[in-house]
Amino acid sequence: MQCWWPSFGRSSYPPNVFRFTKPIARDALAELLWRSGLTRPRRLDKLTIVTFHRVLPASARDEYPFPELAVTPEALDFFVGHFRRHYELTTLSRGWRTLVEQRATRPLLCMTFDDGQRDNDEFARPVLESNGCLATFFIATEAAENDAMLWHDRVGFAARALRERAPSRYAHEFPHGVAAALERAKTWPAARREAWVETIESTAGGSTRPSWDGLIDFDRLRALHAAGHEIGSHSCSHPTLPTCDDERLMRELEGSRERLRAEGLGQVHTLCYPNGDHDARVRAAASRAGYTLAVSTDWGLNTGNSDPFALQRCDIQVETTLSRLGGLSSARLGLRLSGLQPGLTGRAMAYS
Numbered sequence: 341m342q343c344w345w346p347s348f349g350r351s352s353y354p355p356n357v358f359r360f361t362k363p364i365a366r367d368a369l370a371e372l373l374w375r376s377g378l379t380r381p382r383r384l385d386k387l388t389i390v391t392f393h394r395v396l397p398a399s400a401r402d403e404y405p406f407p408e409l410a411v412t413p414e415a416l417d418f419f420v421g422h423f424r425r426h427y428e429l430t431t432l433s434r435g436w437r438t439l440v441e442q443r444a445t446r447p448l449l450c451m452t453f454d455d456g457q458r459d460n461d462e463f464a465r466p467v468l469e470s471n472g473c474l475a476t477f478f479i480a481t482e483a484a485e486n487d488a489m490l491w492h493d494r495v496g497f498a499a500r501a502l503r504e505r506a507p508s509r510y511a512h513e514f515p516h517g518v519a520a521a522l523e524r525a526k527t528w529p530a531a532r533r534e535a536w537v538e539t540i541e542s543t544a545g546g547s548t549r550p551s552w553d554g555l556i557d558f559d560r561l562r563a564l565h566a567a568g569h570e571i572g573s574h575s576c577s578h579p580t581l582p583t584c585d586d587e588r589l590m591r592e593l594e595g596s597r598e599r600l601r602a603e604g605l606g607q608v609h610t611l612c613y614p615n616g617d618h619d620a621r622v623r624a625a626a627s628r629a630g631y632t633l634a635v636s637t638d639w640g641l642n643t644g645n646s647d648p649f650a651l652q653r654c655d656i657q658v659e660t661t662l663s664r665l666g667g668l669s670s671a672r673l674g675l676r677l678s679g680l681q682p683g684l685t686g687r688a689m690a691y692s
């Protein structure tokens with residue numbers, strides 16, 4: 341079967357703001373700003389929300405088609421250690437409340453994990469526990485119920501299989517062509533996108549899911565919640581919410597919240613828009629569905645005056661935190677989270 345694999349040209353994703361800057365100068369600048377204190381968090385009137393997706397051992401991360409969406413447990417331990425030293429770490433609901441009530445005694449930071457991958461429980465939870473800190477996990481309830489791979493992962497794994505089978509035909513599409521195709525496909529109606537994904541999977545010879553992939557189940561979510569972590573909604577089926585009609589939109593938002601509450605996972609105040617996509621209609625629907633906070637994938641920090649239904653986040657990646665010598669660098673991380681690094685406004689993630 342012929343695979344329709346559109347090439348949309350080079351994507352701007354992932355962002356590479358230092359493309360034209362020599363790594364030595366970049367590291368020196370980060371170190372200078374860090375040592376001078378300019379990029380160390382100090383403000384008590386800001387809420388930093390950081391985004392993680394997968395936490396995978398190095399061998400699995402090497403297999404994962406979107407390594408920029410994954411950190412190793414060792415890297416997560418570095419990030420959590422940095423956050424503990426410089427911030428008060430808390431869940432999203434508590435962090436927002438502390439911010440608006442002006443009760444912060446240290447800079448506030450919330451760690452969020454999108455998509456509810458099983459690896460969050462297997463590899464992130466032990467790191468969080470050993471550091472004594474809490475996080476917020478966003479769950480797509482139907483995907484969790486059915487242990488269903490999210491569509492961008494289905495495309496990624498199938499495309500990876502195609503590349504391995506016919507590198508001369510597909511290798512040039514990695515990684516930018518795949519990212520651009522995903523970016524385009526997320527705007528399509530669900531039925532068209534599903535048909536496209538199925539065609540790619542079929543061309544790749546069927547399911548290409550590795551044994552380590554899977555979504556977290558409700559028993560494990562209850563254990564996370566019982567340990568103090570916050571469980572939030574990521575819709576039911578992870579659609580692009582602005583493309584849903586009114587009925588589907590409310591079903592995705594209300595249905596997911598009701599399911600999480602029925603499973604004993606708390607009052608569920610928080611929502612993460614799938615792919616970060618939202619508009620005024622989606623934000624109003626989120627409020628009607630009973631949420632009080634919703635996060636996007638727009639890069640930035642929040643103040644008490646931020647729109648609680650369009651909270652901004654900072655996605656955390658290993659590659660953008662490495663110094664030129666290959667080690668994870670607090671100075672580079674501090675620069676990215678400071679708001680002083682150029683080029684980090686707008687959408688941080690195209691999908692997820």
Ligand SMILES: [Zn+2]
Pocket residue numbers: 454455574578614615691692
């Ligand atoms: Zn997602």
